[in-house]
Amino acid sequence: MKIKKExxxxxxxxxxxxxxxxxxxxxxxxxxxxTGKMGIKSAADQKSLVLVVRNEHVLDSSxxxxxxxxxxxVGEVMTALxxxxxxKKAWLKLFSPKDVVGLVPTSVMNPTHDELLEIVQESLxxxxxxxxxxxxxxGRSVDLGSITALISLPGLKAHWLTGIGTxxxxxxxxxGAPRNYHxxxxxxxxxxxxxxSVKGKTRxxxxxxxxxxxxxxxxxxPRYRWPYKGLxxxxxxxxxxxxxxxxxxxxxxxxxxxxxxISPPPISIEAADKIYKLGHSRLENIEIRxxxxxxxxxx
Amino acid sequence: MHSNQxxxxxxxxxxxxxxxxxxxxxxxxxxxxxxxGGELYLAYKFKSLLVYRYNREPEEEMLVEIxxxxxxxxxxxxxxxxxxxxxxxxxxxxxxxxxxxxCPDYTALYGEGLLRARADSLYLRILASRETPDVRExxxxxxxxxxxxxxxxxxxxxxxxxxxxxxxxxxxRQDRTAYFHSHLVLNSLYYLSHENILNLNHSTEGLLICFxxxxxxxxxxxxxxIVIHYPEAPAALAALTSFFQSYLPEKADQVDLSPGLxxxxxxxxxxxxxxxxLFGNYLAFAFECPDQKAVTDIFSQLxxxxxxxx
Numbered sequence: 001m002k003i004k005k006e007x008x009x010x011x012x013x014x015x016x017x018x019x020x021x022x023x024x025x026x027x028x029x030x031x032x033x034x035t036g037k038m039g040i041k042s043a044a045d046q047k048s049l050v051l052v053v054r055n056e057h058v059l060d061s062s063x064x065x066x067x068x069x070x071x072x073x074v075g076e077v078m079t080a081l082x083x084x085x086x087x088k089k090a091w092l093k094l095f096s097p098k099d100v101v102g103l104v105p106t107s108v109m110n111p112t113h114d115e116l117l118e119i120v121q122e123s124l125x126x127x128x129x130x131x132x133x134x135x136x137x138x139g140r141s142v143d144l145g146s147i148t149a150l151i152s153l154p155g156l157k158a159h160w161l162t163g164i165g166t167x168x169x170x171x172x173x174x175x176g177a178p179r180n181y182h183x184x185x186x187x188x189x190x191x192x193x194x195x196x197s198v199k200g201k202t203r204x205x206x207x208x209x210x211x212x213x214x215x216x217x218x219x220x221x222p223r224y225r226w227p228y229k230g231l232x233x234x235x236x237x238x239x240x241x242x243x244x245x246x247x248x249x250x251x252x253x254x255x256x257x258x259x260x261x262i263s264p265p266p267i268s269i270e271a272a273d274k275i276y277k278l279g280h281s282r283l284e285n286i287e288i289r290x291x292x293x294x295x296x297x298x299x
Numbered sequence: 300m301h302s303n304q305x306x307x308x309x310x311x312x313x314x315x316x317x318x319x320x321x322x323x324x325x326x327x328x329x330x331x332x333x334x335x336g337g338e339l340y341l342a343y344k345f346k347s348l349l350v351y352r353y354n355r356e357p358e359e360e361m362l363v364e365i366x367x368x369x370x371x372x373x374x375x376x377x378x379x380x381x382x383x384x385x386x387x388x389x390x391x392x393x394x395x396x397x398x399x400x401x402c403p404d405y406t407a408l409y410g411e412g413l414l415r416a417r418a419d420s421l422y423l424r425i426l427a428s429r430e431t432p433d434v435r436e437x438x439x440x441x442x443x444x445x446x447x448x449x450x451x452x453x454x455x456x457x458x459x460x461x462x463x464x465x466x467x468x469x470x471x472r473q474d475r476t477a478y479f480h481s482h483l484v485l486n487s488l489y490y491l492s493h494e495n496i497l498n499l500n501h502s503t504e505g506l507l508i509c510f511x512x513x514x515x516x517x518x519x520x521x522x523x524x525i526v527i528h529y530p531e532a533p534a535a536l537a538a539l540t541s542f543f544q545s546y547l548p549e550k551a552d553q554v555d556l557s558p559g560l561x562x563x564x565x566x567x568x569x570x571x572x573x574x575x576x577l578f579g580n581y582l583a584f585a586f587e588c589p590d591q592k593a594v595t596d597i598f599s600q601l602x603x604x605x606x607x608x609x
Binding site for chain 1: 330333334335336338339381383384410411412413424426429430483486487488489490491492493494496520545546568569570
């Protein structure tokens with residue numbers, strides 16, 4: 001019998017050989033040289049840093065955001081990432097008043113809270129960026145050429161075609177052909193981060209985990225949204241997805257009282273690490289620094 | 300109600316006001332309506348969708364989605380993706396339900412401001428932006444307007460192939476039974492491969508059934524049974540061949556995959572015993588069985604002859 005080409009199956013994940021099975025065959029020619037880890041690691045041990053900042057008062061009983069509390073959380077993120085306590089100095093460490101900054105929120109299923117976008121926008125205005133140089137940059141028709149820096153602001157959520165649909169997937173529309181990155185092709189999501197108009201521009205990632213969604217979708221079901229009341233932040237997109245995945249998976253298991261694995265397995269995370277060299281996917285290579293409210297941390 | 304073209308929802312209800320005429324979606328526009336989600340409905344033989352929006356002060360919204368599918372089996376499949384929630388009765392007639400040992404007999408499920416229901420060939424989703432007791436009442440009223448006069452529909456005939464045995468050490472987790480056509484849907488329930496290794500498509504029908512030990516031990520995983528009905532026997536054999544090539548390549552040369560009515564076997568893999576059985580145009584697999592006897596026990600609850608027309 002003629003054996004088919006290698007396909008990734010459940011058994012590859014059980015054996016821990018999914019990354020090997022992926023091989024390098026999915027790497028397009030334009031990408032075969034010059035990939036390198038994009039995230040900023042903690043200086044001490046070369047681990048990627050992921051901040052988890054939570055505050056139990058950021059949402060009221062009807063899940064409305066207290067913007068002042070959220071602003072303080074963003075401040076904690078910026079201080080922890082830059083070492084600067086004064087907010088203007090912290091933002092100026094990552095962005096210049098000459099930058100043209102694209103803000104990339106999630107628009108569907110679990111949209112990024114408007115308040116988070118406003119806080120980031122106000123912070124950039126405060127360091128002297130002209131309003132015209134702060135742009136919403138989610139979608140197919142974004143002029144990425146003129147943008148010098150990106151801030152990714154996705155909502156934390158599972159996804160029915162890719163397992164998780166948070167950081168790595170947040171740039172899917174930049175590909176111009178999002179349907180080419182679903183199913184087995186979700187392994188290729190990492191290549192979008194290497195497009196010339198995208199590569200190296202992401203200076204900050206803040207994941208909106210105020211109200212994550214732990215079921216796959218594709219449509220919103222309020223029963224699987226819960227008030228985690230957190231932000232995940234850093235610069236390593238892979239590490240942030242890996243930590244987000246851990247939170248979602250733990251919540252799923254807790255909801256069912258038994259293992260409820262995310263399905264399909266989010267292969268894009270491992271591929272983004274092993275093939276596209278975008279950051280660290282393994283938790284032992286990630287420093288998770290938690291701040292604030294510790295109840296039901298799920299980590 | 301047999302068609303979403305016959306819908307006549309009220310302009311106002313309990314202080315809610317309908318916002319304009321419904322949005323009409325077909326298979327050419329479904330990805331504009333739900334990018335990354337249209338595949339789900341297309342996988343269940345989607346025909347069209349009507350979307351109504353209601354508003355109420357201050358800032359409350361309610362979305363009423365009415366999906367027209369080709370057959371009632373498709374609406375069963377969509378509901379079967381998640382049997383959790385509060386079962387509710389939308390029918391105006393006294394409920395006549397036939398006991399089904401394989402899956403719940405619910406036709407409508409409610410939870411936290413979301414109603415999901417099947418009514419004939421319509422699949423309904425009514426979602427409120429905020430849940431309160433009165434919002435729940437309004438959602439159920441709308442559900443009854445849409446589904447109240449629909450005749451009761453039996454589940455897909457393929458469920459008859461599973462005949463639970465009282466003598467078995469294994470019992471069915473009814474709330475995990477799902478009906479599907481597509482490998483995308485199967486993967487979202489139980490992952491086998493990112494590729495379509497069972498050659499699933501609209502002409503195939505699939506069931507996922509979870510079995511657990513009657514005397515369940517803590518930490519034990521349920522065994523999974525996948526049953527696929529193909530339009531003809533050669534398609535079922537081709538799918539078994541494809542499965543071996545992709546999933547069990549080390550066994551592909553050792554099993555008889557020549558045409559024949561019945562082929563069955565089992566082998567140990569990383570997550571337990573895996574069994575397969577091919578009977579005409581039916582193909583079934585048992586996954587994550589703790590031992591070979593469990594494979595036999597679970598397959599003994601299949602009766603392919605119970606299906607009248609294959």
